[in-house]
Amino acid sequence: MTCLRFTPVRKRISEMRKTLRCAVAGAGRIAWGFHLPQICMREGFELAAVADPDRQRLEEVKHAFHPAAVFTDLETMLREVHPDLTVIASPTIFHKEQALLAFRYGSDVFCDKPVGLNPKEASAMYGEAKRLGRKLMAYQPHRINSEGLTARAILQSGRLGRLYLIERHISNYVRRNDWQAFSGNGGGMLLNYGSHYIDQLLYLTHDTAARVKCELRRVITCGDADDLVKAMITTKHGILLELDINQATAYPLPEWRICGVRGSAVYSNRQWNIRYCEPDALPPVRADHTLAAAGRRYPSEQIEWKEENIPCIPADPGLYYDYCRDYFAGNGMPFVLPEETLEVVRTIELCRRDAEGQEFSSPVTEHMLQVT
Structure with a gap:
């Protein structure tokens, strides 16, 4: 540990x-x-x-x-x-x-x-x-909750190598019937829960959204707003951020999966686990440009993985x-920061427009960024 x-x-x-x-x-x-x-x-x-x-x-x-x-x-x-x-x-x-x-x-x-x-x-x-x-x-x-602080510490440690993917899963089975179930009230999981988790993901990566793909569905909600969100956000620096908010699933997925080029971290049941290798544990490998696989075998490697259980950093909400x-x-x-909030709202709008089949390419403009 x-x-x-x-x-x-x-x-x-x-x-x-x-x-x-x-x-x-x-x-x-x-x-x-x-x-x-x-x-x-x-x-x-x-x-x-x-x-x-x-x-x-x-x-x-x-x-x-x-x-x-x-x-x-x-x-x-x-x-x-x-x-x-x-x-x-x-x-x-x-x-x-x-x-x-x-x-x-x-x-x-x-x-x-x-x-x-x-x-x-x-x-x-x-x-x-x-x-x-x-x-x-x-x-x-969610910027300062326990698993979020620990995720940041894992990334800062460098154990996973260059980051390329974060998956965030929020799983539940809830037939929403309160005001947040109705779009006329500003309801829906994208706007309400998405505000939490899109901010958390962008804050962790110090990045902004370059493009998104998104699907919104109404599954078991009592209202007319979405209770299922599947969003893939590609950041300006090429990191993939996958957000899955499902209020209609009986089995939950792991809340987090973070992938770097030398390892991965998974958070589930209030526990972080990481598996990674040291940089020198990966010997050089050459690309084979022929059409005849060596020994008629698929490529495989014996990697000396290190595994650790990471206790969550205590948080004070x-x-x-x-x-x-x-x-x-x-x-x-x-x-x-103002520009961080504006970026979250812009990214949510990108998701909504993509789900509705509408184009929306407005960036966070200069007059927005000058606000203090």
Whole structure:
């Protein structure tokens, strides 16, 4: 069993003094399970207000998290509370409208993924943030989950050699019947789960999408949005990223398979296993250009493989709020850069257009990349 260390891409900046007064838009799953608890327990944050049109949910929030105030209307909350940071944890169809409203009331925005329904919405959000001198960052938790951190450490170790393929499989059997089952709500696995895993794959490879092939299907969902995604993304540097999201399978596939020219890594049942060979373990081999295979045999090699079990690096999901404090209360870089978020949204659109048989070749343009 081998222990690997993860070297972060960006160092945190921790010289902050300001306490961020936070307002949360939405009191549903992600707010209840993550944002509200983290705001309450992390140093440097104050839960100033929560807005949700459901009064019953607001009562539950009051008893569980004790915000200073609750509102059934977001604009009223923004006007009366003037928060430093608005956390948008509402359904996707409201993200753009609510973010723009928060900016106009002088608040920065921490927005759940996906930031917008499409590239046009996401660009408008970052453009308005820049125009009004506000900050916007997306929530992409899979960047710092345990198996993702370990995958990065495996790649950084160089054991596998040059990377050429990552397969990511998300397998379940769920007949979705909630709001995410309906396309009119911004539902579907490509937009919702795909936002997580496309970001994770592009973040791991430090790359962007050059072209995609994608199939979307409705299999057992109760709604009209996709519950099966099969996407092949070829990156600018030629790495193949295969994303398989299947909400209609009784048998799961291994969650990860990473392939390099000298070895592979597989993650399944909360365990990473790698098999690789040292560079000098592969003797030179010559191509045989004749049409007569030597000895009438198929080529084969005896390779001295090394195998290791890699324990997952412990993860702290709440670390995301430390990154938020670095950025929103200090002078740190955003943990998720604007151009990274825009690239994820663009790649999702590429996938959707390919699945629908439509062309879409818009790159992340210069005016997008200049947003800070």
